[in-house]
Amino acid sequence: MAEATELTSDITIIGGGLAGLTAAIGLADHGFDVTVVDRAAQEALTDVSYDGRSSALAFASCQLFEAISVWQYMEPYAQPILEIRVSDGPSLLHLHFDNETLGDGPLGHLVENRHTQIALFERMKELDNLTFLAPTKVADIKRDKASATVTLEDGRVITSKLLLGIDGRGSMVRAHAGIPTSKIDYKQHGIVCSIEHEFGHCGIAHERFLPSGPFAILPLTGNRSSLVWTEKSHLTETIMGLSDRAFQSEVQRRVGDFLGDVKIIGGRWAYPISLQYAHDYVAERLALLGDAAHGIHPISGQGLNLGLKDVAALIEVLVDARKVGLDIGSTQVLDRYAQWRTTDNASIYAITDIFNRLFSNDIEPLMLARDLGMAAVDKVVPLKNFFMSHARGTVGDLPKLLRGEKAL
Amino acid sequence: MLNEESNNIAESTAKGATVDLDEVEFFAKIADSWWDPKGPFKPLHILNPARIGFIRQEVEKHFDLEANLIKPFEGLRLLDIGCGGGLLSEPMCRLGADVVAVDASEKNIKTASLHAEQSGLEIDFRNNTAEALAEAGEQFDIIVNMEVIEHVADVDIYLSACRKLLKPDGIMLLSTINRTAKAYLFAIVGAEHILRWLPVGAHDWNKFITPKELAAFSEKAGFAPKAPTGFVFNPFMQKWSLSDRDVAVNYAMAVTAD
Ligand SMILES: Cc1cc2nc3c(=O)[nH]c(=O)nc-3n(C[C@H](O)[C@H](O)[C@H](O)COP(=O)(O)OP(=O)(O)OC[C@H]3O[C@@H](n4cnc5c(N)ncnc54)[C@H](O)[C@@H]3O)c2cc1C
Numbered sequence: 001m002a003e004a005t006e007l008t009s010d011i012t013i014i015g016g017g018l019a020g021l022t023a024a025i026g027l028a029d030h031g032f033d034v035t036v037v038d039r040a041a042q043e044a045l046t047d048v049s050y051d052g053r054s055s056a057l058a059f060a061s062c063q064l065f066e067a068i069s070v071w072q073y074m075e076p077y078a079q080p081i082l083e084i085r086v087s088d089g090p091s092l093l094h095l096h097f098d099n100e101t102l103g104d105g106p107l108g109h110l111v112e113n114r115h116t117q118i119a120l121f122e123r124m125k126e127l128d129n130l131t132f133l134a135p136t137k138v139a140d141i142k143r144d145k146a147s148a149t150v151t152l153e154d155g156r157v158i159t160s161k162l163l164l165g166i167d168g169r170g171s172m173v174r175a176h177a178g179i180p181t182s183k184i185d186y187k188q189h190g191i192v193c194s195i196e197h198e199f200g201h202c203g204i205a206h207e208r209f210l211p212s213g214p215f216a217i218l219p220l221t222g223n224r225s226s227l228v229w230t231e232k233s234h235l236t237e238t239i240m241g242l243s244d245r246a247f248q249s250e251v252q253r254r255v256g257d258f259l260g261d262v263k264i265i266g267g268r269w270a271y272p273i274s275l276q277y278a279h280d281y282v283a284e285r286l287a288l289l290g291d292a293a294h295g296i297h298p299i300s301g302q303g304l305n306l307g308l309k310d311v312a313a314l315i316e317v318l319v320d321a322r323k324v325g326l327d328i329g330s331t332q333v334l335d336r337y338a339q340w341r342t343t344d345n346a347s348i349y350a351i352t353d354i355f356n357r358l359f360s361n362d363i364e365p366l367m368l369a370r371d372l373g374m375a376a377v378d379k380v381v382p383l384k385n386f387f388m389s390h391a392r393g394t395v396g397d398l399p400k401l402l403r404g405e406k407a408l
Numbered sequence: 409m410l411n412e413e414s415n416n417i418a419e420s421t422a423k424g425a426t427v428d429l430d431e432v433e434f435f436a437k438i439a440d441s442w443w444d445p446k447g448p449f450k451p452l453h454i455l456n457p458a459r460i461g462f463i464r465q466e467v468e469k470h471f472d473l474e475a476n477l478i479k480p481f482e483g484l485r486l487l488d489i490g491c492g493g494g495l496l497s498e499p500m501c502r503l504g505a506d507v508v509a510v511d512a513s514e515k516n517i518k519t520a521s522l523h524a525e526q527s528g529l530e531i532d533f534r535n536n537t538a539e540a541l542a543e544a545g546e547q548f549d550i551i552v553n554m555e556v557i558e559h560v561a562d563v564d565i566y567l568s569a570c571r572k573l574l575k576p577d578g579i580m581l582l583s584t585i586n587r588t589a590k591a592y593l594f595a596i597v598g599a600e601h602i603l604r605w606l607p608v609g610a611h612d613w614n615k616f617i618t619p620k621e622l623a624a625f626s627e628k629a630g631f632a633p634k635a636p637t638g639f640v641f642n643p644f645m646q647k648w649s650l651s652d653r654d655v656a657v658n659y660a661m662a663v664t665a666d
Contacts, residue, residue, distance in 0.1 A: 031478050145440075146526045322478065324460035325499025327527065332445040332453055408476045 005156050009033040009131070010328065011318075012150050012160040015167030016045065016134060018055075018113060019290030019307035021120040022070070023166055026315045028130040029068045030407060032328075035158050037150065038134040042121060045134075051113045052192050052269040054226035056081065056205065056218060056301035058108045058393030061308045063404035065119075069126075073119035079221045080106035082203035107392055110205070110218050110226065112194075141176050148285040148329070162329035163286045164314075166307075169276060171292035177283040183276040188213050189236040190298050191229040193268040194220065195251065198260025201225055207299075208254075214299050215254055224265065227251065228298055230273065240270050273297055281310075281341055282334040289314060294345055305393050306345060312399035313340045316407040344396050432522065438515065439523040442493025452495055458639055458648035459554060459660065460499050463581050465650075466634075466662040467550055470579040479504030484549040487573060489538050490556040494520030494531065501529045505550065508532045510541065542569040551580040554660075557622070558584050558615050567629035576665050580631065583639075583660035587616035590656040619655055631663035 009032075013024050016038035024036045044050060057065075062078075065071040084107060085096045124130055133152070140151040141163065148163035165173025174181070201219040208215045213230030220226055229251075231239060242250065248264050255262055277294040281287060290307030314337050321333040393402065400407045445453040464480065467473070473480050482504035488497045491509035493516060501507045501524070509531055511517050517535040524531045534541075551574055560566040574580055585591050592613050617625070619636040626633040638655035639648050648658075 146528070320457075322502075324457045324464065325502035326457065326460075327498070327502075330445070335445075 007035060007131070007156060007158045009035040009158065009160045011035075011162045011164060012037070012148065012158050013164045013166055014038075014138060014150070014173050015165065015171075015290070015292065016040075016132060017166065017168060017290070018116055018120070018304055019311060020164075020166035021117070021124065022064070022068075022308060023164060023289060023311045023314065024130055024132075025070060025120060025123050025127065026064070026068045026311055026401065027318070028127040030315055030319055031129070032318065032322075033129045035131045035133065035160070037136055037138060037152065037158070038132075039137055041135040042132070046114060046118050046121065048114065049267060051117070052194070052267055053228075053271075054110050054112045054194070054218060054220060055116070055304045056108055056110055057116075057308075058302075058305045059105065060393030060398065060402040061305050062109055064308055064312050064401045067401050067404050067406055068123070070119055070123045073122045074111055074116055077115035077119075077221060078109040078111045079219050080203055081108050081110060081205050081219065082106055084205045084207065086207045086209075088209045106203075110220055112220065112226070138172065141173070143177075143283070143285040145284070160329075161285070161327065162318075162334075165286065165288045165292045166290045168291045169295045171278075171288065173286065174278055174288055174292055177286055179283060179288070180279045181276050182279070183274055185272075185274045186213075186297060187233045188230050188273045189233050190271045190273050191231055191236065191239060191268060192227065192271065193229075193251070194224055194226050194265050195255070195259075195262045196222075196224050196265050197255075197262045198223070199258070201259065210254065216298075216301070217255060217259075218301075225259070227255070229254065230299070233272065236270050240268065271298075277345070281338040282331075284331070285329045287314060287334055287337055293341070309344065309393070309399070309402065310341055312401035312407075313337060315401060316399045319407040340397065340399075435515070435518045435522050438519045439493060439526075442495065442519060443523060449493070449495070452492075454646060455639065455648050455658075456495060456499070458650060459583060460496070462583075462637055462639075462650055462660050463500075463550075463552060464503065466581055467579060470662070470664065471549075477504075481505035481550070485547075485575075486550040486552065487538075487541070487546075487548040488552045489570075490554070490559075491520055491533065492516050494524055494533070496552055496554060497531050497533070498524055498527060498529055500552065501531050508534065508541075508546070508548070510534050510536045510538065512537055538566065538573060539569040542572040546573060547575045547578075548573055549575055549578045551578070553580055554583045556584075557582060558611065558617060563617075563625050564628065567625055567631070571630045571665070574631075574665050578665060580663050581660060582622065582626075582663065583658065584622065585611070585616045585658055586656055587613065587618050587621075588656050591616060591658075594657045619659055619661065622661055626661070626663045627666070630666050632666045634662045634664075636661045 011027055011032055011034050013020050013034060013036045016036045020036060024034045028034045062071060065074060083096065124132060137153040138150055139153045142149045143163065147159050147161060150158045150163065165171050167173055200223055203219055205219060206217040212232050215230065216228040218226045239250065244264065247268065251264065252262050275296055278288055281293050289310040291303065293310060294306060296303055296306065317333060317337045318328045321328050326333055441447050442449055468475065468480060480503055481500065484505050486500050486505035486507050488500060488507060488509040491497045491511045494509060497507050497509040497520065509520065514535045517533045521533045551570060553570065557563060570580060585595050595611055596613055623633040636655045636659045638651040638653065639658040639660065640651045640654050641648050
């Protein structure tokens with residue numbers, strides 16, 4: 001049967017990654033007709049070799065997944081984070097956050113990105129106002145006062161009121177709109193792998209500040225953890241080239257022995273790390289979300305959480321606009337999204353940047369200062385609560401979805 | 409203080425236009441100015457969400473509609489009087505209403521039609537008056553009568569035409585400016601002279617109507633008026649909100665057929 005070559009929907013999304021599909025599902029769940037385009041096939045996006053990362057999903061992000069009925073498909077793979085321990089390499093002084101202090105359930109959950117992506121596809125099947133076109137390539141984008149038109153290489157044309165660029169760091173949509181970015185290259189890579197270990201992790205996430213950069217041990221379901229090992233870029237290639245045995249012993253050395261013997265499971269991945277942000281989040285009939293708008297250092301495990309905040313804020317802005325019959329792609333409506341998100345994101349860029357600079361070196365006085373600083377923060381309850389609420393993602397002017405409510 | 413008929417800006421463009429200027433292009437330019445949220449009609453764009461929120465709330469209550477519908481006005485015939493560039497007509501159409509929009513200015517009607525067509529909306533725009541429509545025996549479930557009454561020559565004649573236009577179980581939403589010292593400061597001194605939101609002389613303070621007078625005029629024309637709702641402006645948020653208590657400047661009133 002011949003496929004329709006002219007499609008119309010309320011919203012077209014380029015990029016069906018974690019943020020893109022969450023946006024698509026959230027919008028469809030709120031009654032908008034959505035078309036999503038990705039250059040990678042669904043099978044590729046959920047393949048074991050595609051993304052080895054696991055994400056620490058803040059409590060607020062889990063609320064969003066719950067509100068749009070995705071959480072049920074993720075829950076079996078979600079490991080609650082009960083405690084976060086931050087320590088400075090060999091130093092004994094440390095900072096420690098646990099859910100008792102806030103008394104409001106876990107700080108968040110760790111889920112392998114692959115399982116989140118699969119859960120999103122499961123939920124997508126239930127929504128008949130959501131169309132997923134992949135693998136396919138975008139040949140052309142046109143935007144004017146009234147609409148945005150996306151032409152695919154296979155000749156199909158999608159017309160809608162609003163185009164969303166959720167196509168990651170190298171966003172083609174952003175480039176098409178000529179939106180400039182600023183970038184700081186940290187000359188670091190994030191080496192990612194999963195391990196199986198002898199002893200249980202008790203739901204504790206560890207962040208250690210080693211001289212080459214932060215090293216995170218994040219608890220997964222069962223006796224497994226996900227590692228993010230930040231390394232100087234010029235050393236990354238060597239480490240990635242190590243034999244399995246040599247790599248495993250390097251990992252064991254860094255993890256220490258509190259988990260007993262560790263064994264690498266699955267592959268290893270290396271991601272270049274930079275801070276990058278778009279100067280504008282919106283243009284005529286266009287909005288950027290997720291990494292396309294901002295990519296930050298994984299030090300705080302906030303990248304995806306920020307993208308999900310974009311998603312929740314945009315859905316609320318669009319639902320509010322529809323309630324009073326406004327054009328969802330008009331400047332007036334998009335400006336509200338941009339304003340809401342830029343203020344919030346700017347402070348996160350600054351905090352993670354300062355953290356990384358402070359912790360990625362071994363200059364004596366700095367080490368002492370941050371040790372004392374951490375010990376001090378650990379003693380002062382209000383300060384701790386401040387940091388914890390940040391980790392849970394429950395600060396700022398929260399969109400309804402992040403409070404677990406629908407944006408009606 | 410806000411009114412869609414006082415588009416002197418567009419009027420002066422008309423005089424300056426050369427004869428051979430393509431008509432569509434000409435009206436497209438005016439539409440651009442109407443629809444630019446930062447342009448000459450900025451105050452209307454800022455007020456729009458609040459006044460549509462009011463209309464929606466009153467219509468939902470009156471027809472006992474389900475909450476949170478995407479097209480709550482589906483199946484209802486709506487008349488937008490003094491539609492200007494269509495800033496209210498288009499949202500009403502998106503909310504599902506079957507919209508007829510009238511304006512005494514032909515230029516406004518051409519501008520509004522062009523914009524609605526570009527937006528893919530079907531709205532019946534007519535260069536006509538409420539009085540003529542009443543004469544022709546047209547009737548509507550909803551009449552939106554926003555920021556018009558302070559500009560009409562004879563309120564009694566105007567409202568009795570509106571009364572004829574309303575179906576027996578219909579509802580009409582009126583909004584206007586109160587005749588208080590605060591309204592004088594805000595609408596005339598503030599909006600016209602200081603903020604230059606509107607051309608000087610756009611309003612005549614003596615024509616402003618108090619909620620009590622509006623209720624009396626409505627009753628005389630055969631309507632049953634409800635309690636007024638105020639629009640309150642927050643200059644820091646650049647946002648209007650609805651208030652049950654503060655009706656000192658801009659306010660709205662729902663009336664039904666008596
Ligand atoms: C080492 C590391 C660890 C991290 N850990 C965490 C963590 O613990 N917690 C956290 O919250 N975040 C974490 N992050 C950040 C997080 O992974 C990202 O923020 C998140 O994946 C971004 O999602 P996205 O959907 O915006 O972009 P992406 O995941 O990059 O998705 C983009 C999608 O767009 C598609 N696409 C791209 N270009 C085109 C095109 N031209 N046409 C069509 N489709 C296109 C791609 O195929 C892809 O599906 C980490 C990042 C790194 C590097």
